[in-house]
Amino acid sequence: MKNIYKKLLLILLLQFTLNMFGQEDGDVEQQVEQDEFITVANGDFGDILTSTNVSSCGCEVPDFTFAWGSSSALNMAFANDQFLKRAKERALNTWYDRQKNEIVKPAIESKLGKQFANFEEAKNALFEFSELKNTEVNSISPKSKYATLRSSGFGKQRSDLKKLKLLKHRENEILIGRINNSSYGDRKVDGTYLKDIKDLATLRNKWTPLANEFAKNTASTHASNYIYQKISSLGQGFTSETLRLKNNFYNKFDHWDKLNFMQFLINYEELKKLSRPPYAFNPVLAKFINSDMATSSLIEDYAIKNRGGGNSIFDSNHWTTLMKDTLDDLLDNTSIGTSLEADFMTVYFNVLDVNQRIWMDENQNKVKGMHAVTFAHIMSRGQAFAYFFYNEYLKPDIELGGRIVGLIDELKIYDYHQKQWLYKNTTEATNLIQFVNDNKVGGNLSAEAKVFVKQTIALESILSNQFEIKKTGKIPSELSSCCPDYVYSENDLIIQEYGIEPIQAAVDGVFNVLVSSASVIGSEEWMGRNIRRVMTQIGLTVPVDIDNKYLAALYKIRKRDGLIIVEYRTGMLKSMLDFGLSTFDIFAFLSLSKGGGPVLAAKIGGRITVTNITAHLRKISIDNTKITNLVNSLKNKAKFDLLGTGEFKNVRGHHPLAKSAFRSDKFYDLKKAFSISIKRLDEIKVGIHAKITGQQNSLYSAFSKKGEVLTLDKMAKIEIQAMVNAGVPKDIATGWVIKSLEDLKIQGVKIITHIPWNGVN
Amino acid sequence: MSVKENYNKLGKILVKKLRDENYSNYIENINNAKSITREEYYKTPRNPNYDKEFQKIEDERFDFFCSLNDKQKEQLDKLILKMLDEVAFNILREIEEGHIMEDSISLTYNGKNIDEVYNEFLSGTFFGEYFLWIESFSKYGKFQY
Secondary structure (H helix, E strand, O other), rough: OOHHHHHHHHHHHHHHHHOOOOOOOOHHHHHHHHHHHHHHHHOOOOHHHHHOOOOOOOOOOOOOOOOOOOOHHHHHHHHHHHHHHHHHHOOOHHHHHHHHHHHHHHHHHHHHHHHHHOOHHHHHHHHHHHHHHHHHOOOHHHHHHHHHHHHHHHHHHHHHHHHHHHHHHHHHHHHOOOOOOOOOOOEEEOOOOOOOOOOOOOOOHHHHHHHHHHHHHHHHHHHHHHHHHHHHHOOHHHHHHHHHHHHHHOOOOOOOHHHHHHHHHHHHHHHHHHHOOOOOOOOHHHHHHHHHHHHHHHHHHHHHHHHHHHOOOOOOOOOHHHHHHHHHHHHHHOOOOOOHHHHHHHHHHOOOOOHHHHHHHOOOHHHHHHHHHHHHHHHOOOOOOHHHHHHHHHHHHHHHHHHHHHHHHHHHHOOHHHHHHHHOOHHHHHHHHHHHHHEEOOOEEEEEHHHHHHHHHHHHHHOOOOOEEOOOOOOOOHHHHOOHHHHOOOOOOOOOOEEEEEEOOOOOOOOOHHHHHHOOOOOHHHHHHHHHHHHHHHHOOOOOOOOHHHHHHHHEEEEEEEEEEEEOOOOOOHHHHHHOOOOOOOOOHHOOOHOOOOOHHHHHOOOOOOOHHHHHHOEEOOHHHHHHHHHHHHHHHHOOOOEEEHHHHHHOOOOOOOOHHHHHOOOOOOOOEEEEEEHHHHHHHOOHHHHHHHHHHHHHHHHHHOOOOOOOHHHHHHHHHHHHHHHHHHHHHHHHHHHHHHHHHHOOOOOOOOOOOOEOO | OOOHHHHHHHHHHHHHHHHHHHHHHHHHHHHHHHHOHHHHHOOOOOOOOHHHHOOOOOOOOHHHHOOOHHHHHHHHHHHHHHHHHHHHHHHHHHHHHHHHHHOOOOEEEOEEEHHHHHHOOOOOOOOHHHHHHHHHHHEEEEOOO
16 A cells, blocks of 8 residues: 555656646646645555654654755755645644754755754855855856946047047147157047148047047946946845845745745755756745845846945046046056057157057067167267167167068068067068068069968977977878888887977968978078977987988978978888888988988989989898899809808807998898807907908998998908908808808898998998 | 087097006006116115015016017017907907897996997997097007007
């Protein structure tokens, strides 16, 4: 039986939920009646009364229940309402007292985490808590409204002041007879150029409506500002007011509905925790619908009535002496440009060029320094010296600044960091201005040159500011259809496409044009310098003795996936990987201290290019055909005396083909390479190894001086000669070299990267 | 310090300690002996605390040096330098093999693994590089065979 009635009760609660919105009174009454019908038969349904929400006092009406942290809080409030109605009908005063003191008060204490001396204290604490939450939520809208009002008001105030300042400046010019040649003649006030205002009457016609508008806006902005501040910090007064209003609301009810309101409020606050206004509401509980006191309109009204700041001087409907004096003070502290110092320099030295004035506006610290120096000179050495100093030392900087602004304008550069880079790097900026002038045809800059300059500035700016190092995670374009040896390059930062991602700005989409534009001004030096900078930033150590132009010859800068990367020029990667070379090996080829660079350039035809380098790599490469042909040409002169020979790891001693020749070849394993033990060498002549080594040094160095490329046959010849000169019979020496050559074939060695004792090949 | 600077410093240390410092001591000894007469040498006041055996060795060596004519002295000079170079070559070869196979003596530089400097070697070996180092840093000329 018990289970059946529990199920019936659950079905009833579910129906309450489904009918929560848009119910008509009749429906509600019907539901109440059904509920009554179920619970009225108290004598028969004693099992229900033993459930958790039923009093243990023996009463037939269940205790209030609260849905802590649950969206069903409104259903709980409704169910409690029904319990209360039943208790009220039967005048169950004991039940009432129990709910008030043993259910509701502890529930408030539990919710607020605080003990109260009596029900009244607990009630007020709950009211205060409720209204503080309402204030928090409902102050957002009026706060936003007044934030916008004061922000736009201040903006207009600044704008109006600048216009009034311009008019004031023009008034002074007219008064001293400077009718033409106004310092700010190119500036407009409400559609009229300052230069076109030539008498005081015209000026007044502009001034009066503008001053009135300024006063009106200043007064309203003053009020908005203080209302905003009040809403931001309403204070204890507002809390007390909402508590008072809430108690008024509460006190309108009889003592049964007061208790009902308390259970409702506890559940309602739980519901509000989980949702935003407008909150769901049950029509049965409509009498409590306006229980929230701290509404947006109350907050706004309260802030308007209780704001600080008093009245603005400009509140008055007519102009007063105080208003005029205040406006004069404001204008004294208002600049036409971005600072009073810039205004002073403009007017004192009659800087009429618009670009120069823009430069002064955008370079505040420099202009303030100029102003301080000028002022000091005026005070200590007089105006004449100040003018002399200006013409000699300050004017050139301002004029250059104006030209930089002109460049920025011509190239349509809007990025703040790029502008700052140009302002700070005047030498580079001057060069770019020169470049632009040199590349104009009929007064127009060629599109290619324009792109180059813009991307130059973009790259310089990015490298001078903050960025992150990332990798594209892609295979270089050139390798998309080749090169299984790519796996050897997992630590190669160039092949793995590590690059720079600017933090402040994106990389322009036309960045890649930079690559093809390098020839526009023959800027290999620039290109190489920046390739080095990017390489260094991503973590590569680029030897200082590699010439920038060599870097520019083999690498390029490009944009890929939002990163600035350095990549090999087309044709290099395939060749490199074919021979198992890495970027570090290429650096060795280009490095002067490792015997590369100019020596290599001379060896490969006077110029380092991708074509020449790849052709050279083919020349110094080793393949099976070359080895077989060489062995065949030597074997008739050889004697294979192999006692005491073998892999280096077993016999140690002497490599008949110097191992440093293959130092950058990924496939060469010196431990497995063919070697002759010291014991075997000493059998020929004690101490012969040192002689062989000395001969290798001498012969390879002599060869290197000739500027030739070391090929496999030339290497074999030198090695045989070194041993013969030290005292090894020629046929035995030849046999050992042949064994070494065959070992190269087994190992799959591909390239003679170095001339032993003499750097790269 | 750059790798190149470390490379040079290592070469200078090895050349100085394995070759120049020792050969310089020998040259000083033999030149001293050739600069005074036998009579002058034995009239020089003796240190009474000096071990008699040491004194006897020095005296016999002085007599030997004095007995050499210029041609003989030149040969002895070359022999001493050859011995120093061969000792250096052999010890560096042992270090080289130990470095590659990690089963013998090895070298550290400034308390660190030598690999970074080793990779700068144009010859690819310690003993091969010795030829370049003595050409650059030694006061006593090329490797003596």
